Amino acid sequence: MGLQISIRESGDVNILDLQGRSTVDTGESVLLSKYLRELTAAGKRKLLLNLVNLSRIDSSGVSIIVEIYVSIKRRGGELKLLSPRGRVLDVLRVFRLLDVIPSFEDEIEALASFRPRGFFATS
Amino acid sequence: MRLRLWRASGREVSLQRLDGYALNFWSRRRLAFLGGGVTPCGGASSVLSSDPLRTALVVDSGAEINGLLDGVFASENWSIQRAPDNCAALLTVAANSFDLIITGAKNQCRENLEVVHKIRAIRPHARLIILADKFTPGDVLDAMREGAFSYFSGPFEHSALVEMVREAMASPCWDDGIEVLSGTPAWVSLAARCDLGTANRLVQFLRGVKDPTIPEADREAVIAAFREILLNAMEHGGQFDPSHYVEISFIRASRAIALRVKDPGQGFSLDELRHAAINSPTGDVFSHLSVRDEKGLRPGGFGLLLAKKQVDDLIYNEKGNDVLLIKYLNPGASHLA
Numbered sequence: 001m002g003l004q005i006s007i008r009e010s011g012d013v014n015i016l017d018l019q020g021r022s023t024v025d026t027g028e029s030v031l032l033s034k035y036l037r038e039l040t041a042a043g044k045r046k047l048l049l050n051l052v053n054l055s056r057i058d059s060s061g062v063s064i065i066v067e068i069y070v071s072i073k074r075r076g077g078e079l080k081l082l083s084p085r086g087r088v089l090d091v092l093r094v095f096r097l098l099d100v101i102p103s104f105e106d107e108i109e110a111l112a113s114f115r116p117r118g119f120f121a122t123s
Numbered sequence: 124m125r126l127r128l129w130r131a132s133g134r135e136v137s138l139q140r141l142d143g144y145a146l147n148f149w150s151r152r153r154l155a156f157l158g159g160g161v162t163p164c165g166g167a168s169s170v171l172s173s174d175p176l177r178t179a180l181v182v183d184s185g186a187e188i189n190g191l192l193d194g195v196f197a198s199e200n201w202s203i204q205r206a207p208d209n210c211a212a213l214l215t216v217a218a219n220s221f222d223l224i225i226t227g228a229k230n231q232c233r234e235n236l237e238v239v240h241k242i243r244a245i246r247p248h249a250r251l252i253i254l255a256d257k258f259t260p261g262d263v264l265d266a267m268r269e270g271a272f273s274y275f276s277g278p279f280e281h282s283a284l285v286e287m288v289r290e291a292m293a294s295p296c297w298d299d300g301i302e303v304l305s306g307t308p309a310w311v312s313l314a315a316r317c318d319l320g321t322a323n324r325l326v327q328f329l330r331g332v333k334d335p336t337i338p339e340a341d342r343e344a345v346i347a348a349f350r351e352i353l354l355n356a357m358e359h360g361g362q363f364d365p366s367h368y369v370e371i372s373f374i375r376a377s378r379a380i381a382l383r384v385k386d387p388g389q390g391f392s393l394d395e396l397r398h399a400a401i402n403s404p405t406g407d408v409f410s411h412l413s414v415r416d417e418k419g420l421r422p423g424g425f426g427l428l429l430a431k432k433q434v435d436d437l438i439y440n441e442k443g444n445d446v447l448l449i450k451y452l453n454p455g456a457s458h459l460a
Contacts, residue, residue, distance in 0.1 A: 020282065055282075059351055059426035067422040070412065087343060094432045095400065095408045095425060 003054075005035055013046040013114050014039055015082075015107075019053040032061065036068040045077030046114045050107070052083035057091050069101055078102075082110050177292070178202045178219075182212045182227035184254055191281055192225065195288050209238040216242050221249060223291050228254035228277060232262040239269045250291045254279070258333040264306045266328070267313070273324055274331045287327055294320050301325060302368075309375045314368045317361030317387075319354075325371070326350050337380070337452060344433040345380055345450045351430040352384050352437075352446055360386020360444055379435075382448045390443030399424035401431060 003020040016035065039047060049065070069079045081103040084092050092098055104110035179201055181192055189205070196203050201222070206212035209227065216224065224242060226235040232255035239251050250272045255262060258276040266274040272294075273287045300321035304312040315321050329346055353369070361367040367387045374381040396402055398414045401424075412422050431437040436449040 058347065059423070059429045062425045062429070063421070063423035066409070066412070066425075070422055087347075091347075091429065094429060097408075100409065 003031055005032065007035070007039075010111050011114075013048055013111055014044050015048045015050055017050045017053070020055060030060075033064045033067070036064065040068065040072055040075070040077070045072060045075060047072065047077070047079045048082055048107075048110055048114075049079065050082040051088055052085060054084070054088050055086070057088045062091065062095060062097070065097070065101070078114060080104065080110055080113065082107055176200075176202060177222040178204060179223040179225065179292075180204050180206060180212060180215060180219075180221040181225045182206045182209060182230075184225075184228035188228050188254065188279065188284075191285065192288065195285050195292075199289075199292055201292065209234060213238055213241055216249070217245055220246055223250045223252070223272075223288075225252045225288070226254055228275075228279065229256055231256060232259060232266070232274075232276065236262075236265050236269055239266075239271060243270055250294070252288065252291060254284075258331065260308055260334070263328050263331045264303065264308070264311055266331070267301055268303050268306070273327050275327075276331060276333060283327065283330070287323070290320055290323055301328075304370075311373045313371045313373075315353075315357075315371055316365050317357040317363050317367040317369060318365045319357070319363070322350070322353050322357055325353065329373070334375075341380075341450060341452060345382065345448070348430040348433040348437075348448050348450075349382050349384075351426040352382075352448060355426055356384045356386035356388075356444075356446075359391070360388030362388075378452050380450045380452065383445070384448075385445040388444050390440075390445075392443055393427075393439055396424075396427070399426075400428040403428075 003018060005019075006017045008015040008017065016032075016039075018032070036047065047068070065079075065081075072079050079101060081092075081098070081101055083105055084098075084103060092103075102113065104113065177199075179192075179196055181189070181196075181203055183189065183205060184192070193203065204215065204219075204221070206215055209230065212224070212226075224246075226238065232253065235253050235255055239253060242249060242251060251270070253266050253271045253274045255274070255276045262276065263274055272291045275284055275287070300316040300318070301324060302314045304314055306312070313325070315325050326346060326349070329349060332342075334342070353371070356369045357363055361369055369387070370383075370385040372381075372383040374383075393401070398411055398418055398420055400408050400411050403410045408428070411424055415422060415424060427437075430448065434448045434450045436447070438447045438449075439445065
């Protein structure tokens with residue numbers, strides 16, 4: 001297994017569950033790029049990358065995350081990360097990506113962060 | 124709601140479906156994986172032949188590994204012939220040719236190397252993957268010298284094994300990809316062909332060195348750094364041209380690991396790489412992206428910085444086509460700077 005990507009929807013948020021690794025070896029990173037591009041081209045503006053089962057990432061994987069983050073932000077959208085672990089977390093920290101791209105440990109919390117802050121009527 | 128599931132393996136990525144931007148980025152590395160269209164190797168083992176049915180000989184490795192390999196071969200419509208042991212495998216190989224041979228994981232590497240040596244004498248172009256029950260020093264060097272496609276020792280990382288088997292199945296040519304120029308346990312020098320398949324094989328060989336005196340975190344860091352530098356050398360120095368080779372040295376000192384990668388290119392000046400993250404001001408790793416944007420380059424340029432952060436020293440020569448990575452072995456220290 002290089003990289004498996006499954007896509008879920010929760011409201012208007014598209015969640016990409018990544019399993020395996022995002023490296024240049026046999027096309028994994030380009031596969032991720034393809035999916036992210038397709039989603040943004042289809043008008044999706046809220047993307048959550050679930051990294052909990054991503055075991056490895058290299059510079060090509062980082063480049064794609066950054067590329068999509070920049071692209072979607074320019075279109076007024078949001079890209080967020082969920083549960084990076086181990087070597088993946090190490091690599092993201094090297095580039096201080098977590099200072100720029102919001103990252104969450106809890107999926108419910110991550111999904112909630114996409115919702116516009118509402119105004120609550122007070123009695 | 125689950126919408127789609129897609130597994131990335133070499134053959135399932137459709138380049139035609141990528142837009143020009145991604146194809147332009149990817150095509151050089153992807154074509155490099157395919158051997159760049161140059162097929163210097165000869166013999167009857169080319170998997171690009173018109174013969175639709177390919178056959179693998181697999182020496183019994185126990186139910187778990189056997190089942191894993193069965194699944195890989197079945198998914199690509201390969202037939203499998205199984206041999207109960209190395210002796211039976213040798214007799215079978217003498218009578219029939221195979222597109223891929225995998226030794227038994229129950230044996231010590233030394234036994235497998237002996238049978239690989241004999242198989243190579245009969246079938247010089249056969250692809251051979253060595254599975255060994257456990258790592259012993261010298262295994263990897265000897266496996267490379269015997270011209271093995273790849274080497275794994277237990278405990279096996281299933282995903283890596285599956286990927287390498289797939290790569291062996293897909294690789295159009297391989298057997299002149301890695302040449303051992305000289306080798307001692309402390310210093311190995313190689314020449315490696317500039318294509319992605321060879322890079323992957325080389326990285327797997329390095330992964331195969333499970334030296335218990337090297338902390339796992341340090342080992343992973345060195346492999347990751349080496350991989351980034353190797354791919355840079357093959358892509359930018361060697362243009363992923365399979366007629367070009369990079370020179371590589373691995374040196375194991377008592378308190379450090381050093382890796383040297385020299386590419387055949389014209390070199391570059393690290394200071395002038397304003398479009399690379401390695402030259403971004405501290406604390407602003409994204410500042411190079413604006414330079415890349417001005418130059419019409421996709422966001423990227425993270426490889427050198429990633430490599431640098433995982434070793435203690437990254438030193439280029441004056442020309443910029445020869446780089447030395449040094450990792451000091453300091454148990455307990457963080458592997459990422």
